[in-house]
Amino acid sequence: MIEVQGLTKQYGPVTAIRDVSFSVAPGEIVGFLGPNGAGKSTAMRILSCFMPATSGTARVAGYDVFTQSMQVRRRIGYLPESVPLYTDMRVAPYLDFVAEVKGVARGERRRRVADVMDRCMIADVQNRLIGQLSKGYRQRVGLAQALVSDPEVLILDEPTIGLDPRQITEIRSLIRALAGRHTVILSTHILPEVSMVCGGVVIINKGAIVAQGPIDTLVEQFFPTARVEVEIVGPPPAVREMIRAIPGVVSVHDEATTNGAGRYVVESARERDVRAEISRLAAQQQWSLLELKRVGTTLEEVFIRIVAGEEASAVAGGEVAP
Amino acid sequence: MKVWPIFKKEMRLYFTSPVAYVVVMIFLLIAGYFFYSIFAFFTLASMQSAMNPAMARDLNVTDSVMRPLFSNVSVILLLLLPLLTMRLFAEERRSGTIELLLTFPVRDGAVLIGKYLAAFALYAVMLGLTVLYPGIVAYFARLETGPVFTGYLGLLLMGAAFIAVGIFTSSLTENQIVAAITTFGTLLIFWILGWSADYAGGAVGRVLQHLSILEHNESFAKGVLDTKDIIYYLNFTILALFLALRSLEARRWKG
Ligand SMILES: Nc1ncnc2c1ncn2[C@@H]1O[C@H](COP(=O)(O)OP(=O)(O)O)[C@@H](O)[C@H]1O
Ligand SMILES: [Mg+2]
Numbered sequence: 006m007i008e009v010q011g012l013t014k015q016y017g018p019v020t021a022i023r024d025v026s027f028s029v030a031p032g033e034i035v036g037f038l039g040p041n042g043a044g045k046s047t048a049m050r051i052l053s054c055f056m057p058a059t060s061g062t063a064r065v066a067g068y069d070v071f072t073q074s075m076q077v078r079r080r081i082g083y084l085p086e087s088v089p090l091y092t093d094m095r096v097a098p099y100l101d102f103v104a105e106v107k108g109v110a111r112g113e114r115r116r117r118v119a120d121v122m123d124r125c126m127i128a129d130v131q132n133r134l135i136g137q138l139s140k141g142y143r144q145r146v147g148l149a150q151a152l153v154s155d156p157e158v159l160i161l162d163e164p165t166i167g168l169d170p171r172q173i174t175e176i177r178s179l180i181r182a183l184a185g186r187h188t189v190i191l192s193t194h195i196l197p198e199v200s201m202v203c204g205g206v207v208i209i210n211k212g213a214i215v216a217q218g219p220i221d222t223l224v225e226q227f228f229p230t231a232r233v234e235v236e237i238v239g240p241p242p243a244v245r246e247m248i249r250a251i252p253g254v255v256s257v258h259d260e261a262t263t264n265g266a267g268r269y270v271v272e273s274a275r276e277r278d279v280r281a282e283i284s285r286l287a288a289q290q291q292w293s294l295l296e297l298k299r300v301g302t303t304l305e306e307v308f309i310r311i312v313a314g315e316e317a318s319a320v321a322g323g324e325v326a327p
Numbered sequence: 328m329k330v331w332p333i334f335k336k337e338m339r340l341y342f343t344s345p346v347a348y349v350v351v352m353i354f355l356l357i358a359g360y361f362f363y364s365i366f367a368f369f370t371l372a373s374m375q376s377a378m379n380p381a382m383a384r385d386l387n388v389t390d391s392v393m394r395p396l397f398s399n400v401s402v403i404l405l406l407l408l409p410l411l412t413m414r415l416f417a418e419e420r421r422s423g424t425i426e427l428l429l430t431f432p433v434r435d436g437a438v439l440i441g442k443y444l445a446a447f448a449l450y451a452v453m454l455g456l457t458v459l460y461p462g463i464v465a466y467f468a469r470l471e472t473g474p475v476f477t478g479y480l481g482l483l484l485m486g487a488a489f490i491a492v493g494i495f496t497s498s499l500t501e502n503q504i505v506a507a508i509t510t511f512g513t514l515l516i517f518w519i520l521g522w523s524a525d526y527a528g529g530a531v532g533r534v535l536q537h538l539s540i541l542e543h544n545e546s547f548a549k550g551v552l553d554t555k556d557i558i559y560y561l562n563f564t565i566l567a568l569f570l571a572l573r574s575l576e577a578r579r580w581k582g
Contacts, residue, residue: 016581053430056579078432089423091336093343102339105332106431134343150427 006031006158006188007052012061014047021047022212024061029205031157032185036199037192038308039209045192046086048209049162052190053083066157079108082151086162086192088143092136096127096146099135100153107154117153125149125179141172148179159183161191165198177202196308208311215311227307230255230272232300233280238266239292245269247286253277266295329433333441334448337415341449350410351453354403361399362460365392392464397478397548400457401541404486405518409510411449412493413503415442416575421501425578435575439494439568446490454482474550481547484560488540489514491567498574514540 007029014021022044029035037045051058052065054074062069068076091099100118109117122128125145130138135146144164151159164180165173180202183189193199199206200220207217216223237244244267245257253273260268273279280297287294341347369391419425428438461475489510496509521539525532536542540563543556 050426055426055430056581075432075434078430081430083427083430085423085426087423087426089425089427091340091424092422093340094336098339102332102336103431106329106433108329108432 006033006066007035007190008064009048009052010062012048012051012063013059014044014051014056015059020212022209025209025212025214026061027207027214027217029188029190031188033205034180034184034189034191034203035205035207036203037190037207037209038194038196038199039192040194042211043194043209044212045194045209046162049083049160049190049192050085053081053085053160054078055083055085079154080157082154082156082159082187084147084151084159084161084164086166088147090135090143090146090150092134094135095132096135096138097122097131099146100149103150104153107156109154117155121149121153124152126175140167141169141175144168144172144176145179148176152183157188159187159189159191161189163192163194165193165195208308210311216307223307225275227310229275231275231277233271233273233283234260234296234298234300235269235271235283235294236266236296237269237287237292237294239287239290241267243290244292247290248283251279251282251286254279266293270300330437330441330444333433333438334445337442337445338448340414341411341445344414346410346414347449350407351449351456354407354453355456357403358396358400358457359460361403362392362396362457362463365395365399366464393461393470393475393478394548396460397482397544398541400482401485401544404482404489405514405541406511408450408486408489409493409496409507409514412446412490412510413497413507415446415494416498416571417500417503417506420578421503429575429579436572439572439575443490443494443568446494447487450486450490451483454479454486471550474548477550477552478548480552481544481556484547484557485540485544488560488563488567491564491571495567495571495574498571498578 007027009028010026012025013023025044025048027035037048039045050056052063052070054070054077057071062071064070065077066080068080070077094102097118100121101114104114104117105111119128122131125148127142127145127149130142135143138146144167148161148164151161161180165176168176177198180189180191184204191202203220205217205219206223208215208223216227218226235248241259241262245259248254248257248269248271251273255272255274257272258270260270262268271279271283278299280299284294284297372391416425419428429435458479461470464470492513493506493510496513497503497506499509500506517538517540520535521542523535527535537559543559546553546556
């Protein structure tokens with residue numbers, strides 16, 4: 006549904022994105038993840054036909070964003086990062102305007118606007134001036150205008166930025182509900198958001214893509230081991246060595262020692278669960294086992310590992326960051 | 328072409344902010360005042376001429392009331408029309424709404440024309456309201472309708488050119504005030520050109536005279552329809568709109 010090939014955008018001397026390629030399958034929700042200034046908004050502005058790329062191609066719903074821009078624009082709903090709305094217009098007339106501009110037939114407009122106001126939970130403010138709405142409501146009006154023409158593809162640039170935690174939860178569930186019916190690409194710099202909302206992720210850093218794919222696959226790729234956290238009262242050298250000797254264990258790290266109890270992180274091959282063996286070992290050796298739990302790997306750790314790896318290799322290669 | 332929804336949106340925005348009301352009110356007030364003082368002067372002059380037949384021969388309502396009125400109105404327009412056009416693109420850029428507007432399935436040209444027509448329609452209504460003044464004159468005195476009609480046509484064409492310049496400068500900046508001042512300055516320069524034409528003389532003088540934006544309005548007020556003047560205003564309008572379109576395209580590349 007979205008295919009991006011070798012996309013590069015330069016703002017004068019600044020290269021915002023460099024040779025970016027990725028694709029999004031129909032009905033999928035993909036997160037475009039990266040720290041501030043990574044080039045997320047730039048990529049979204051190109052996909053939404055707001056501005057042309059310096060080089061490379063992007064196709065949305067099979068049409069080229071540059072040469073077939075009108076066809077693309079008819080099939081997308083776009084929510085820019087700043088949620089720009091006409092503050093002097095009222096909610097319902099505004100949505101009606103967007104629907105009309107996007108070619109929703111006259112007879113269908115009223116129904117479509119009412120429907121999208123219901124879905125975005127803004128029906129109660131439909132007669133208010135947009136400028137007088139709270140940030141949360143404005144964000145939902147922004148989402149509503151993107152949805153009002155029922156587009157195949159939604160491009161949402163940081164849809165939860167600046168909201169309070171309850172509003173964030175609402176917007177996220179709203180977006181999750183779009184899967185299957187729409188293809189969604191949303192950008193964010195909040196890591197947990199991607200795992201909560203998206204099936205796949207494209208990680209971008211300093212204008213270049215560093216990793217992409219389904220979240221589970223990425224976690225496995227960057228963390229081939231499973232981890233277990235143990236808290237044991239016992240002589241640290243012996244504990245370390247004997248746990249290390251369990252088949253499948255790759256490494257044992259000390260975390261901290263409090264009141265004679267040591268905390269260790271045990272890494273093992275992903276398919277092996279070493280918890281049973283550790284507890285048996287502790288019983289045998291008459292150590293007190295205070296805690297034993299499996300630690301999941303979060304996308305956050307993947308991200309940190311990737312970005313740190315990038316930086317290390319950049320330094321090793323003698324490359325200077327732009 | 329999706330000009331109509333853009334036109335409607337701009338009209339709606341004109342009437343949700345006080346700017347349009349204020350501009351229209353002030354325009355009607357000042358035009359009314361000019362009309363009143365010119366007409367009062369004319370009444371006085373005609374009373375005097377009733378006693379002096381030699382003077383009466385030169386006195387004519389069209390020449391003494393309507394022509395000065397038209398020329399005064401064109402100066403008010405020079406000051407007020409930039410206030411109607413300053414918002415059109417500058418505000419969209421300042422608030423960022425241009426990023427959404429230019430990703431809707433509407434060509435840049437249609438956006439431009441929609442906005443242009445909205446400003447022009449508002450201007451036409453505003454000017455239309457002043458028809459009241461010749462109406463009053465016609466009630467009290469014999470008024471030739473020809474020159475009044477061409478006078479209004481001239482003002483419409485001239486306003487069309489002013490609005491086109493205004494929309495172009497509005498596309499250049501995010502600041503409405505800067506847009507208004509630039510429009511005003513540009514129009515003023517084209518007005519002043521006509522003054523220097525008198526000093527320059529010869530071929531240069533004729534070129535300057537031809538470029539002058541108010542000069543072309545004079546013949547309309549005299550009741551003369553000259554294609555040269557009509558074409559001048561149309562060219563002016565089209566050129567300014569073309570520049571505005573280019574400026575929109577250039578903005579896209581800059582992002
Ligand atoms: N209009 C612009 N002109 C010049 N530089 C820009 C412009 N927009 C973004 N940039 C630069 O491009 C880089 C990427 O910005 P952006 O795409 O906004 O990142 P993100 O959305 O990931 O925070 C940044 O270094 C930013 O300073
Ligand atoms: Mg951004």
